[in-house]
Amino acid sequence: MSASKTGRLEARDASVVFRSGFGGRIAKTALRDATLGIGGEKPSIVAVVGESGSGKTTLTHLLLGFRSPTSGTVTYRGVDIAKMTGGERRVFRREVQAVFQDPFEVFNPFYRVDHALFTPLSVFGIARDRNDARAKIETALETVGLRPGETLGKYPHQLSGGQRQRIMIARALLLDPHIILxxxxxxxxxxSLRSTILQTLLRLKEEAGISLVYVTHDLTTAYQVADTIVVLFAGVIVESGGAEEVINAPRHPYTRALIDAIPSPDPDVPWNLDAIEPGEGGNGIPGTGCPFAPRCPFATMDCARAEPALAEIAPGRHVRCIRPLGGA
Ligand SMILES: Nc1ncnc2c1ncn2[C@@H]1O[C@H](COP(=O)(O)OP(=O)(O)OP(=O)(O)O)[C@@H](O)[C@H]1O
Ligand SMILES: [Mg+2]
Structure with a gap:
């Protein structure tokens, strides 16, 4: 394992407000006061789970520097990514890599997939020559379980979605990243491929010392791969902690509802976080305070008064609820 992968990425009290409408009068807070860290001395996997629209991609874009926080900061190696020098930015761009949902969108359909693999090597000047580049690419493809001979020379449409996704992971690996989002x-x-790819991500942590932020709306796979789980609801972190504790002893009613909604113990059956409808189980409590109150079976009028802060209830264990559930 590489002992030198020490890059740490941190969001601190970071919010993202989107403005639309005439003069930007309509404001939508996609993420509020998010504090989250990844990487550093010990590699780990942080799963960010939440239903559609909860702010997961917004958080990913923030951590990648694709979007600036409206307030708060994002730092890499202790430097605010909005204020990096050219050299610092280059290190950040190399050490923090992204893998997205739809691998097809990332490929240029007119180029063989080789192009997507050679380009980052030449942009960052990593390979000594073309042979060295080819050797590095072959190693990266093998790491993600692809046979170079069957992969190189192909156009994106000639590969399966699972193969394209693994090429994207190989592409990220070529840059020897410290963190993958x-x-x-x-x-x-x-x-059938889902667990293969998840195993690959797990191996990257264990064998290459790479830390990962794994964004998903599937709590089952989050539990399978993550050390830490962060639960997002309506743009705020409502709970976080060790994966075991969050799943086995959820403290926020939303997390508990998510776990109760898992339809099947079969990890291959994806499970829909959007199953809990607004109003379901709620006591008619308005969402003027805690945003989950209208959907919370435990809500009382106290919950409507003010939004709870994210409180540390045990070391490394946070919950945003005025009456956290009892734990185990
Ligand atoms: N560019 C934008 N302009 C305005 N609102 C946006 C923009 N991007 C996202 N939003 C809003 O911000 C909220 C969070 O969106 P985001 O894409 O981060 O959610 P998500 O958790 O990734 O959802 P999904 O699971 O569907 O990918 C949503 O309400 C979305 O409509
Ligand atoms: Mg998303």
Whole structure:
């Protein structure tokens, strides 16, 4: 394992407000006061789970520097990514890589997939020559379980979704990243390949010392691969902690509802976080305070008064609820 992968990426009290309408009068807070760190001395996998629209991709884009926080900061190696020098930015661009949901969109359909693999090597000047580049590419493809001879020379449409997704992971690996942000990397892939790709991500942590943010709306796969689970609801972190504790002893009613909604113990059956409808189980409590109150079976009028802060209830264990559930 590489002992030198020490890059740490941190969002601190980061919010993203989208403005639309005439003069930007309509404001939508996609993410609010998000604090989250990944990487550093010990590699780990942080799963960010939440239903559609909860702010997962917004958080990923923030961590990648694709979007600036409206307030708060994102730092890499302690430097605000909005204020990096050219050299610092280059290190950041190399050490923090992304893998997205739909691998087809990333490929240029007119180029063989080789192009997507050679380009980052030449942009970052990593390979000594073409032979060295080819050797590095072959190693990266093998790491993700692809046979170079069957992969190189192909056009994107000649490969399956699972193969394209693994090429994207190989592409990220070529840059020897410290951190990979994977936004729904397996949601477009069928069940049989899903676990293969997740195993690959797990191996990257264990064998290459790479830390990952794994974004998903599937709590089952989050539990399978993650050390830490962060639960997002309506743009705020409502709960976080060790994967075991969050799943086995959820403290936020939303997390508990998610776990109760898992239809099948079969990890290959994807499970729909959007199953819990607004109003379902709620006590008619308005969402003027806690945003989950209208859907919360435990809500009382106290919940309507003010939004709870994210409180540390045990070391590394956070919950945003005025009356956290009892735990185990
Ligand atoms: N460019 C934008 N302009 C305005 N609103 C946006 C923009 N991008 C996202 N949003 C809104 O911000 C919220 C969070 O969106 P985001 O894409 O982060 O959710 P998500 O958790 O990734 O959802 P999904 O599971 O569907 O991918 C949503 O309400 C979305 O409509
Ligand atoms: Mg998304």
């Amino acid at each position: 994977a936004d729904e990397p397996v949601s477009m892939v069928d069940a």
